[in-house]
Amino acid sequence: DTVMAQQIDLEVARTQLEKWFARKMPEAADITLSPLKPPGAGSSNETYFLTFNWREGQEARTLKMVMRWPPLGDFLVFPR
Numbered sequence: 001d002t003v004m005a006q007q008i009d010l011e012v013a014r015t016q017l018e019k020w021f022a023r024k025m026p027e028a029a030d031i032t033l034s035p036l037k038p039p040g041a042g043s044s045n046e047t048y049f050l051t052f053n054w055r056e057g058q059e060a061r062t063l064k065m066v067m068r069w070p071p072l073g074d075f076l077v078f079p080r
Contacts, residue, residue: 010036028054046071
């Protein structure tokens with residue numbers, strides 16, 4: 001399947017997102033993201049669930065998130 005062959009490496013994406021959050025949140029420490037998990041349905045956007053963990057001072061924080069970005073390659077459900 002051409003669409004599946006063009007998906008990104010999820011571990012690389014997770015690592016890059018951790019670095020991005022670290023740059024955007026300089027007050028945060030011990031930033032970690034869970035592995036990105038696809039929802040199992042839908043294809044109009046790349047969609048993944050993840051858990052974002054970090055520490056601010058002595059307080060541990062957790063946020064469940066949904067990450068979305070346009071599909072890779074030529075596959076578009078909606079015209080631009």
